[in-house]
Amino acid sequence: MSEDAHINIWREVIAYPLGERAAKPRNKGLTMVIDKGMGIGETRDLLQINNQHIDFIKLGFGTSMLYAAGTLEEKIQLVRSYGVDIYPGGTFLEVAITQNKIREFLDVCQFLGFTTIEVSDGTIPLSREVREKVISSAAEMGFRVLTEVGKKIDGSEVTAQTLAQMALRDIKNGAYKVIVEGRESGLNVGLYDTKGKMIDDDLQVFMNYIDDPSKIIWEAPLKAQQQDLITLFGSDVNLGNIPAQEVLAVEALRVGLRADTFKLAIANLLEI
Numbered sequence: 001m002s003e004d005a006h007i008n009i010w011r012e013v014i015a016y017p018l019g020e021r022a023a024k025p026r027n028k029g030l031t032m033v034i035d036k037g038m039g040i041g042e043t044r045d046l047l048q049i050n051n052q053h054i055d056f057i058k059l060g061f062g063t064s065m066l067y068a069a070g071t072l073e074e075k076i077q078l079v080r081s082y083g084v085d086i087y088p089g090g091t092f093l094e095v096a097i098t099q100n101k102i103r104e105f106l107d108v109c110q111f112l113g114f115t116t117i118e119v120s121d122g123t124i125p126l127s128r129e130v131r132e133k134v135i136s137s138a139a140e141m142g143f144r145v146l147t148e149v150g151k152k153i154d155g156s157e158v159t160a161q162t163l164a165q166m167a168l169r170d171i172k173n174g175a176y177k178v179i180v181e182g183r184e185s186g187l188n189v190g191l192y193d194t195k196g197k198m199i200d201d202d203l204q205v206f207m208n209y210i211d212d213p214s215k216i217i218w219e220a221p222l223k224a225q226q227q228d229l230i231t232l233f234g235s236d237v238n239l240g241n242i243p244a245q246e247v248l249a250v251e252a253l254r255v256g257l258r259a260d261t262f263k264l265a266i267a268n269l270l271e272i
């Protein structure tokens, strides 16, 4: 029996209830996992089961600097061996920017084998010029570049229009995708209100500028957020900050193999 025999057997019998689902390698329907320090064994387990459902693993904030000797390199190689991109959290690059060590940071990332760089300004002010320079330097070095829009600091209001315009500029300057900040909590940040609900007016303003929704990765750590985004944009919406233990559950939501989205599929079928 081939390695993916059970998938083919299931798929001969059962179609995904909800829409089509892009297969890897893919440019849409991406899932980014936030990793706050999983061990090598845990990471291997995660990837053995889920490698077809994970596109990026982000090593949260500056955790990359705190691994025991040899373990970071081992983890990076393991993740890459499963065809998954890996990168340090945006906050870590922000630390390097404040210490005027952008080039050195990128060199170390390349040396260690990271495939991707996230350019963000969640905690620091970042001029347009420096932002562009970091994006282009990372891209020239062969990294896949993700950028992020949105602030982490309580009370710092950035309009949806400003976020969208920044996202458009980043894409023009070479970003592969733009992440909309949602943090690990999903509460009171980016386009989410204090309860984690997407603010409809802000979303509408934001999307008025974005003609290709596949360019956006939505940080959506909470199930209700994942469900709302799948309902709004379909199975192949890009989702980020997914906790490792939730990857299969998110995949089930995407394809309608969970009641919360299966009910959409039934509604379509029954035209109700």
Ligand SMILES: O=C(O)[C@H](CS(=O)(=O)O)OP(=O)(O)O
Binding pocket: 058, 059, 060, 061, 062, 088, 089, 090, 091, 092, 118, 120, 122, 148, 152, 179, 181, 182, 183, 184, 185, 241
């Ligand atoms: O990893 C980071 O630096 C943070 C972590 S969290 O999303 O704020 O919890 O995320 P990032 O999206 O990379 O800024």
